[in-house]
Amino acid sequence: MTSSLRSNPAPARAGKREWAALVVLVLVVLLLAIDGTVLYLAVPSLTEDIGPSATQILWIGDIYAFVLAGLLITMGNLADRIGRKRLLMIGTVGFGSASVLAAFASTPEVLIAARALLGLAGATLMPSTLSIVRSMFADRAQRARAIALWSAGATAGAALGPLVGGALLERFWWGSVFLINVPVMVLALVAGWLLLPESKGEAPARIDVGSSALSIVTIVPLVFALKRLFSDGVDALTVAAAAAGLLAGWWFVRRQNRLAVPLLDVSLFKVPAFSGALAANVLAIFGFLGLLFFFSQYLQLVRGFGPLKAGAAELPGTLAAVLVVALVGVLLARLGAGRAIGLGLMAAAVGLAVMGMSVDLRSYWGLGVGLAVIGLGIGVAMTLSTDAVVGAVPERRAGAASAVAETAYELGGALGIAVLGSLHGLLYRSSLTLPAGATATDRALAEDSLAAAVYGSPTPGVVAAAQDAFAQAMQSATFVAAVILVGAAVVAWKIIPSEPVSGGGVRVNH
Numbered sequence: 001m002t003s004s005l006r007s008n009p010a011p012a013r014a015g016k017r018e019w020a021a022l023v024v025l026v027l028v029v030l031l032l033a034i035d036g037t038v039l040y041l042a043v044p045s046l047t048e049d050i051g052p053s054a055t056q057i058l059w060i061g062d063i064y065a066f067v068l069a070g071l072l073i074t075m076g077n078l079a080d081r082i083g084r085k086r087l088l089m090i091g092t093v094g095f096g097s098a099s100v101l102a103a104f105a106s107t108p109e110v111l112i113a114a115r116a117l118l119g120l121a122g123a124t125l126m127p128s129t130l131s132i133v134r135s136m137f138a139d140r141a142q143r144a145r146a147i148a149l150w151s152a153g154a155t156a157g158a159a160l161g162p163l164v165g166g167a168l169l170e171r172f173w174w175g176s177v178f179l180i181n182v183p184v185m186v187l188a189l190v191a192g193w194l195l196l197p198e199s200k201g202e203a204p205a206r207i208d209v210g211s212s213a214l215s216i217v218t219i220v221p222l223v224f225a226l227k228r229l230f231s232d233g234v235d236a237l238t239v240a241a242a243a244a245g246l247l248a249g250w251w252f253v254r255r256q257n258r259l260a261v262p263l264l265d266v267s268l269f270k271v272p273a274f275s276g277a278l279a280a281n282v283l284a285i286f287g288f289l290g291l292l293f294f295f296s297q298y299l300q301l302v303r304g305f306g307p308l309k310a311g312a313a314e315l316p317g318t319l320a321a322v323l324v325v326a327l328v329g330v331l332l333a334r335l336g337a338g339r340a341i342g343l344g345l346m347a348a349a350v351g352l353a354v355m356g357m358s359v360d361l362r363s364y365w366g367l368g369v370g371l372a373v374i375g376l377g378i379g380v381a382m383t384l385s386t387d388a389v390v391g392a393v394p395e396r397r398a399g400a401a402s403a404v405a406e407t408a409y410e411l412g413g414a415l416g417i418a419v420l421g422s423l424h425g426l427l428y429r430s431s432l433t434l435p436a437g438a439t440a441t442d443r444a445l446a447e448d449s450l451a452a453a454v455y456g457s458p459t460p461g462v463v464a465a466a467q468d469a470f471a472q473a474m475q476s477a478t479f480v481a482a483v484i485l486v487g488a489a490v491v492a493w494k495i496i497p498s499e500p501v502s503g504g505g506v507r508v509n510h
Contacts, residue, residue, distance in 0.1 A: 017195060019146075020195055021132075021191075021192075021195040021196050021197075022133065022136070022146050022149060022150075024187075024188050024191045024192045024195060024196065025129040025133060025196075026149050026150055026152075026153040027153070027184060027188055028088075028092070028125055028129055028184075028185075028188050028192075029125075029130075029150060029153045029154050030153040030154075030156060030157045030160075031157065031181060031184050031185070032122050032125060032126060032157065033153065033154050033155070033160075033161070034157040034160055034161045034164055035064070035118065035157075035161070035181065036064065036065065036157070036161065038161040038164055038177045039060070039061060039165070039177060042165055042169060042177050043057060043060075043061070045169065045173065045174040046111070046174040049173075049174065050105065050106065050107060050108055050111065051108070052111070056108040056109075056112065059112050059115075060108065060111055060115055062224075062227060063112055063115045063116045063119060064115045064116070064119040065119070065223060065227075065410065065414070066119065066220050066223055066224065067116050067120055067122075067123065068119040068120075068122045068123050068126070068410065069220065069223050069407060069410040069411070070123075070216040070223075071123035071216065072123050072126060072127060072219075072410070073212075073215045073219075073263060073264060073403045073404065074123075074212040074216070074263070074403075075087070075123045075124045075126075075127055075128075075403065076131070076402055076403025077403070078124075078207060079124075079127055079128045079131055080131070081206075081207065083198050083199070084128045084131050084132050084135070084198070084199050085128075085132065085192070085196045085197065085198040085199070086198065087124050087128050088124070088128035088132065088192060088196070089189060089192060091121045091122070091123075091125040091128065092125065092185050092188050092189045092192065093185075093189065094117065094120065094121035094124065095118060095122065095125060095181065095185055096181060096182050096185035096186065096189075097117075098114050098117035098118045098120075098121055099114075099118065099178045099179065099181035099182055099185070100178075100179070100182060101113075102115060102118065102175070102178040103175035103176070103178040103179040104175060105175075114178075126402075126403075126406045127402040127403040127406060128402075129150065129402075130147075130150060130390060130402035130405065131390070131401075131402040132196060132197075133146050133147060133150055133390075134390045134391070134402065135197070135199040136197060140332065140387075140391070141328075141329040141332060141333070143391070144328040144332055144383060144387050145325050145328055145329055147328075147383050147387045147390075148324045148328050148379065148383040149322075149325055150386075151321070151324070151379060151382045151383045151386060152318075152321045152324065152325070152379060154382075154409065155288060155318070155321050155375070155378065155379065155382065156318040156321060160311065160318065163308065163310075163311025163312065163314070164177070164180070164311075165177050166306070166308045166310075167308060168180065208255075208259060208261075210255060211252065211255055211256065211259070211262065211263035211264075212263060214248050214249075214252040214255060215252055215264070217244070217245070217248040218248040218249040218252050219245070219407060219410075219411075220245070221241040221242065221244045221245035222241070222242065222245035222246075222249075222411070223410065223411065223414050224241045225238050225239075225241040225242040225245065226411075226414040226415055226417075227414060227417075227418065229422060252264075253266050264404065272495050272496060272497060273337070273388050273496060273497050274388070274389060275495075276338070276388075276491070276495040276496040277337070277341070277384075277385040277388035277389050277496055278385070278389055278404065278405070278408050279488070279491070279492075280341050280345065280381055280385040280488060280491075280492045280496070281381075281382060281385040281389065281405060281408045281409065281412065282408045282409075282411060282412035282415070283412065283484065283485065283488040284344075284345065284348070284378050284381040284382045284385065284412070284485075284488075285378075285382065285408075285409050285412035285416065286415050286416035286419070286420075286481075286484070287352065287374075287378065287416060287481045287484065287485050288348075288374065288378045288416070289412070289413040289416045289417060290415075290416025290419065290420035290421065290481060291352065291355075291374070291416075291420070291478065291481060292314070293416070293417045293420070293421055294420070294421065294424050294474055294477070295314070295355075295474070296310055296314070297450065297451070298359075298470065298471065298474050299313055299314075301450050301451060301454050301467065301470065302450075302467045302470055302471055303364075313364065313368070314371065316368045316371040316372040316375065317371040317372060317375030317378075318375060319375070320371075320372040320373070320374075320376040320379065321376070321378065321379035322379075323376060323379075324376065324379035324380050324383055327376075328340075328380065328383050331380065331384070332384070335498060336497065336498030336499050337384050337387070337388050337496055337497065337498060337499075338492055338493060338496030338497055338498035339493055339498040340380060340384050340498075341380070341381050341385055341388075341489075341493075341496055342489040342491075342493030342496075343380065343489070343493075344376075344377045344378065344379070344380030344381035344384070344489075345377060345381045345486075345488050345489035345492055346377070346485070346486065346489040347373055347374075347376060347377030347380070348373070348374050348376075348377030348378045348381065348485050349377070349482040349486045350482075351369075351370045351371065351372070351373030351374035351375075351376075351377060352370065352478050352479070352481050352482035352485065353370075353478075353479065353482045354366060354370035354373060355367055355370030355374070355478055356474075356475045356476075356478035356479045356482065357475075358370060359471050359472075359474055359475045359478070360471065360475070385492075385496075386405050388496065389401055389404060389405040389408075390402055390405060420477050420480070420481055423476075423480060424473045424474060425473075427472070427473035427476050427477060428450070428469050428470055428472075428473035429447055429469075431468075431469045431472045431473060432446055432447065432465065432466065432469040433465060433469070434446060434461075434465050435459075435461035435462065435465060437459060437461075438459055438461070438462050441457075442457045442459045442462045445462075446462055446465070446466045446469075450467065450469075450470045453466040454466070454467075
């Protein structure tokens with residue numbers, strides 16, 4: 001029988017147990033995201049306590065992201081083979097133990113090692129959480145809402161990191177930013193053991209060690225190059241790291257094409273639903289984390305907000321991202337994935353433009369409204385692009401697909417901070433006009449950073465000039481990010497398939 005509606009057997013819908021289990025997974029990913037940014041405010045106090053060198057401070061901050069990003073693809077495949085719940089439980093114990101080691105580290109070397117172990121444990125947790133969501137929620141509309149909550153946890157954690165860190169550091173020593181992980185991980189371990197179902201893929205093949213090594217040698221140098229580009233600009237080491245990562249990536253792709261059971265099925269990148277959604281994911285987090293990096297500085301160093309007040313000022317974006325849960329089902333049914341992702345990216349671009357226009361206003365409300373619109377748009381784009389990535393593969397390969405989605409998140413964040421941060425720094429220095437009477441020391445401080453000028457220059461007018469330059473640079477960088485997201489929205493609308501999906505699993509053909 002021919003009909004404009006083709007009814008496929010409706011997949012089983014999740015019940016109360018699955019939604020309760022989702023709370024555990026969101027709690028884990030929230031904590032992992034917080035751990036990526038919570039350390040920033042603790043650097044001064046831990047420096048005073050254990051005395052790391054400037055190079056050691058960089059490694060304390062960066063080693064977590066390097067290890068996490070480098071091992072995601074390997075750990076996603078491992079989850080498919082040994083069981084996602086099993087790997088999640090192992091990672092939970094590991095993350096809690098490494099947190100205790102970090103909290104009571106007495107030397108910089110111990111803290112760096114503890115941060116590396118946190119990255120290792122985080123790499124086991126991230127793909128496990130998302131692949132378990134994929135296995136628990138077979139119904140497309142329910143899965144989209146579940147991933148919306150998962151995505152809200154990831155984005156909210158990054159935004160809440162400085163707020164949590166500020167609240168803890170006002171009362172406790174620097175180790176508290178790590179020790180808070182322990183009770184959350186104990187709760188996740190117990191609740192996860194009771195509520196989470198076990199699932200794994202059917203592939204019996206062992207993980208190809210060569211492919212695993214190549215994936216690490218691809219991702220880590222690229223993340224390192226992006227971070228170094230922001231902090232030191234283009235130099236020989238930055239170029240060498242980027243070249244090494246790209247060469248390893250080329251070799252990785254060649255190896256995957258020759259394996260019967262590849263670590264990553266690179267043919268998926270030829271599928272518009274997969275590659276387009278992955279690109280949308282990268283650009284969404286590119287705009288969000290790139291903005292947060294200098295917006296937090298703007299609130300504290302230009303507006304004069306304290307760490308807690310600045311964290312609270314960023315909450316509209318977080319709260320709006322949570323509202324996405326109520327919207328994604330309707331958007332999927334009315335528009336389909338591609339158009340809904342495009343709409344979300346366009347909304348985020350509008351929010352960025354509103355923020356840019358509100359930088360010079362005395363009132364906070366324009367910034368708050370812009371943040372809320374950004375949170376809503378990025379939430380929609382991230383949720384549906386992540387859903388498209390993990391939904392493009394069979395359930396047995398959910399761990400590997402989840403790892404790819406989270407690697408995109410890590411690369412998008414590093415790219416956003418590097419590109420928008422570098423652009424902002426360039427614009428800041430080019431628009432910096434110091435008053436008459438400013439000394440060479442004043443100029444050196446102001447050109448180094450706004451923070452250096454605020455905390456180091458005694459000359460009247462220098463700080464105000466640096467603040468004005470910072471605000472102008474932020475405005476311009478925000479407008480540039482908005483234009484990039486407009487382009488991404490058009491590409492998503494055109495490339496990613498947009499077949500509407502009803503909550504009951506009925507696909508509508510046009």
